[in-house]
Amino acid sequence: MPEPSPSPKRRGRLLRFGAACVVLSAVAGYVVVQYVSGGAGDPGCRVVSAEDSGTAYEFTPEQAVNAATIAAVGTSRDMPERAVAIALATALQESALRNLAHGDRDSLGLFQQRPSQGWGTAAQVTDPSYAAAVFYEHLAEVPDYTELALTVAAQRVQRSGYPEAYAKHEADATALAAALTGTSAATLTCEGSPQTATATGPAAVRAALLRDFGTDALREADAEDDAQDDAEGSTEEASATAETVDVPAARTSGRTVTLPVTDGAAAGRGVSQRGWQLAHWAVANASALHIERVTYAGREWTAGTTDTRWRAARSGGTEAAGAAGSAAGAGTGAVRIVTAQ
Template identity: 70%
Template sequence: MPEQSPSPKRRGRLLRFGAAVVVLCAVAGYLVVQYVTGAGTPGCKVVSAKGGGAAYEFTPEQAVNAATIAAVGTGRGMPERAVTIALATAIQESGLRNLDHGDRDSLGLFQQRPSQGWGTPKEIMDPTYSANLFYEHLAKVRDYTRLPLTVAAQRVQRSGFPTAYAKHEPDATLLAAALTGESAATLTCAGRRTATQAAGPDAVRSALARDFGRDVLEPAAAEVGGATTPTPTPSADEGDGRTVTLPVTADTASDGGRGLRQRGWQLAHWAVANASALHIERVSYAGWEWTAGNTDSQWRRVGARAAGGAEKDADAVRIVTGR
């Protein structure tokens, strides 16, 4: 007697079961890839060093621009308050994005207008140029550090919405504390490491020179085979040629009268902010280490620091790039 074929209802159940198994396998495979590779939507976050839950989340693109604004400000010897004002202004004007459009002929991070004497379109679209120009005008505002943030920003910008900057002060304050080095281990980035520009030690050094000036590179040394030779080229860690070592000395920390620790954390946070753009895999400073692409990408204590010992390696920031 021939075997009866499954009823339509039973065939439907089998098909649904098979489809569910396929979906579950696909989801499991995706989660495994996410866990192993650290893939996912890239994102950055800065938190308050004082606790209390205050935090600001932003994209890698915004992180790069914010780090540039902070580096230019401290390079000019401007105080942290100036950096806060600049960051709040850029958040309001462009969302910390280097826009090639805006109201009328407004352009760039600060929506500066060529027709109003802010420079050529090409100049304004250079974040370092536009940040320098903002600080140049801010420095001319009398007692700007004592003014309400929105008043100081408006005297530079002459915006049609003069009170709009105030709402960004809390976020800008958190960013400024991290990106000037005032707070330690408070800025992190997580997600896929996708270089959006040239990567490697040379690219890192070029970006550092762009934001901080070439002086930040001059003390760098090459560590090859245990020997140390003064040179402006990237140092090599364990012979792999992927590590840029930035000494933190009294000379390099002199901008604005800032201390060694503050300078070190500024450079370390700058590197994390640029990790996605420059394919930076690891940053270490003063017994702390940040590694890109793991499940949470947080700063972690290492070595003696992890064991409750004394702070170590506070004399240099080490940036390890991808292969």
Template identity: 75%
Template sequence: MPQPSPSPKRRGRLVRFGAACVVLSAVAGYAVVQYVSGGTGDPGCRVVSGGADGAAYEFTPEQAVNAATIAAVGTDRAMPERAVAIALATAIQESGLRNLAHGDRDSLGLFQQRPSQGWGTARQVRDPAYAADIFYEHLAKVDDYTELPLTVAAQRVQRSGYPEAYAKHERDAVLLAAALTGTSAATLTCDGRSRATASTGPAAVRAALTRDFGRGGAREGAGTGSKTGSKTSVGGAGKASQAAAGPPVARSSGRTLTLPVSGDAAAGGRGAAERGWQLAHWAVANASALRIERVVYAGREWVSGHSDSRWRSTGSTSAEAAGGAAAGGAADGVRIVTEQ
């Protein structure tokens, strides 16, 4: 016997229920995509390749702050750029470069480190600088990690259930590492729209510099890729290990801080230029959080609020404009101007 058709009223309820399910599914799908990709809203920041390949990576101000911290801690430990790329790829995979308060079992923070497995206390592993520091400490013990595929080196630290997962983030991590260690000049920009929720101004910038660059300088075995702790090479990377520079000492005048830039004498001045671009990119990455409105270095400037947020020429023809090769890296250092 044929079943009676539902009444118009019931059909209306079914249609509304079906539409609600579609909307909820779409929202859930969006949330999953955002979680997997690390998205937390409008990108706001962008890093581009210093070469001609056109590669680019877009990310949020929150992610930019965390990425800059990871890179700063790595250079403070005198780790090579490859180590910073490994750390960044790991954090992109584990947390989307977000300082998570949750995870699998007791996993927490940028690297989803587990207090129960000896990574530190819950409070420690949710401190981005600490989390990066302990990651590098373990990475430095991996034999010849700079010669290993990135995903293999990351897995030997993380012991993940998905050992190949880190590989898909390598390109983005390499782009970020080049910008945030300063080897790629004027390649990181942010829109600079203020999202500050804590103290701002020159004092806040000083505190953030100490937070990221002041974890005690080079450690035993830092900057090496072997368990021997040799200081004569950097994990087989073919370049001399440099002592960690420590937190920059800023000169201030009103809303302007100037960070003097100097490099390792053995680096022939190139180390100074890289240090300068690292600090300049660090400031841009922190611009939204610290209300930084202008960053000037090597004859170029970034200004908050521009629609394209490009680095523009200041019109300087001095040694500063030449990238700071003269005068130990930059004639006037990195200038940071805050909103207040």
């Protein structure tokens, strides 16, 4: 005889049980994906608001590198801090600051830009420096964008189907922009735990600086070098062309890269702001470039410690002391970056 069909009440319980299993499986799958992609676990980096000590944003080393690139590209184009905050909020919403190789239809990269809509080729929009630059180009064409609400300015560029979505990232983006443009001092820290990197050492730091800032961050060091060469009667010439990575943009001694910071370094930015911009950029790239220590303005950040706060720099310096550090002004006028190799 065939088995009797389950009662309606039992069928309801079975359906609810099955639905619960589906939900739990989806949640478990999401957690696994987030863990693998870096979205779960210890985020590794943290930025605090200089205006409100209770406001903090935690993020991963991958996100830190991308945020630093977005900010560097903006400042190298003389975009104001507000523009950098708008760009960061947009990337937080569109990709969670990850350089995605997928998206809605043909959307790609940090800003989910679509090659079919004229943003560039697939290779271009997945290049963080290019993606940031083309975003700023479009933002600069928005009339009075600095006076608009952040979500309105972002939407004028992105034309998203969710025009209000950018607003929820404003506080985090504003704190990130303040740190990465250098207007707030010693507010960005990372654990600096090493990741797999294709290149390390001072040469990799110089290449990354050139990638993100172009020659903007490097030109001031050349000016400092030229002044010293003139004083010493040296005939050695310095080059700061964008065609070569081996730019004498920074003094190098062993594992230490020293970036002199001068008033003329960036339009509208004094020594302190420019210095903290470069110092925070170095910390954000610490995991990717295997940076062990960053020193600026009498403060020092050290990778791999349980407390990664900026602290008073040790007297006498470290490997940065010596010809490179002292000649370039290793005090408040220079950012000193010590690599692991």
